[in-house]
Amino acid sequence: MTSASGHIEQLAINTIRTLSMDAVEAAASGHPGTPMSLAPVAYLLFSEVLRYDPENPQWPNRDRFVLSCGHASMLLFSVLHLAGVRQLGPDGQPSDQPAVPLDDIRNFRQLHSRCPGHPEYRHTTGVETTTGPLGQGAGNSVGMAIASRWLAARYNRPDCQLFDFRVYALCSDGDVMEGVGSEAASLAGHLRLSNLCWIYDDNGITIEGRTDLAFSEDVAMRFQAYGWNVVKVPDVNDLAALRAAIASFHQTTDRPTLIIVRSIIGYGAPNKQNSHEAHGAPLGQSEVRLAKRAYGWPEDEKFLVPEEVREHFRQTLGQRGKQVYSQWQAKFQQYQQSYPDLAEQLLMIQQGKLPEGWDADIPAFPADAKGMASRASSGKVLNAVAKRIPWMLGGSADLAPSNNSRITAEGAGDFSATDYGGRNLHFGV
Secondary structure, three states: OOHHHHHHHHHHHHHHHHHHHHHHHHHOOOOOHHHHHHHHHHHHHHHHHOOOOOOOOOOOOOOEEEEOOHHHHHHHHHHHHHHOOEEEOOOOOEEEEEOOOHHHHHOOOOOOOOOOOOOOOOOOOOOOOOOOOOOHHHHHHHHHHHHHHHHHHHHOEOOEOOOOOOEEEEEOHHHHHOHHHHHHHHHHHHHOOOOEEEEEEEOOEEOOEEHHHOOOOOHHHHHHHHOOEEEEEOOOOOHHHHHHHHHHHHHOOOOOEEEEEEOOOOOOOOOOOOOHHHOOOOOOHHHHHHHHHHHOOOOOOOOOOOHHHHHHHHHHHHHHHHHHHHHHHHHHHHHHHHOHHHHHHHHHHHHOOOOOOOOOOOOOOOOOOOOOOHHHHHHHHHHHHHHHOOOOOEOOOOOHHHHOOOOOOOOOOEOEOOEOOOOEOOOOO
8 A cells, every 4th residue: 555545545534434423413413433433444345345336326236335233324424425426316317416415414314314314215325225223234235135146046147147246234233133133144144145245343332331231242153153254354444454354255155254343433532432422422522623633634624525535436436336337238238139038127127117917817806605815815816926027036934835925936946045046035934
């Protein structure tokens, strides 16, 4: 790393930190500590790693970033602003307006702002899923990884590989404590979803105090038992170690990856860092000034975004995103010529449309004194529709034989680690 590159990296990281602090302070509410500590992770993912085009934030093969610790929303809003993500219009197409203008950051947690207290899907372009209830985003990320594998199995062809996107989820102590996180992690390991990476912020702090008040398990051993590749990064500020951990994820082809990152919550705030006081409340003006001083930042400046940071993101994520998007578009045009029927299916999936005649085979159920169990009629309807919609898939928590929810159409099969093209998902109880 050269001195110049090190300077712009640190400047960008500190921009994320100070935007987050200033927004929470202006709102007199929010969670500043995690954005301050995890700014290096967000910076590295968006500037160097994600295959993502900020000018086309809905293209199907983009990498997904999920902020499962949704309370740290300013981390995401800050990086979406710096990345220059475009706002989607009412027609679902990107406009020439930013998804997260600086004025919306100034109005964090205020009515009509695109920066609510927790990220909300379809409220803010660039937010892949609504998060806040801990564990929810982690579970969503497993579903996204399943979707990537299913799309690849069903629609990729030897001469045209359309789908290979990866999913990155940023998880807190609360996410790995929550039951839904455990269940999702177990399933991901069972399915060997090597396109899934969770980055666990091991900061040792919860709202009530140290995590060891209620949590003392060995998370690394638990995830190894789930069948995950586990990598540890002792210091979140060590970008080289973060790069090596992400490289381990990319090189692992038979299991998901958990990167355990040690961080100091509220990093840089001399009186509140590494304590629960930095977690869920504004730092206070004096502490904000001291933190900015520690960063070498102008203490009296609020919502400062150096132009060189914007340019840095344009030259990194912006240029990379344009390239991968244009390459994918060229592939899809080739695909449309070679496989027009499959291409039409993909367009309908993307547009949320159904094929003509999708309901043509739904049976009628005349009045009958004996009646029919609703699970029986439901199963008949389900399969009548599934036959007409080949991209319909699902599961029913180990109850398919009981509630007739199994898709029996020809070639439906089971989704598994050895066959990602199946339409019946099994995820246990």
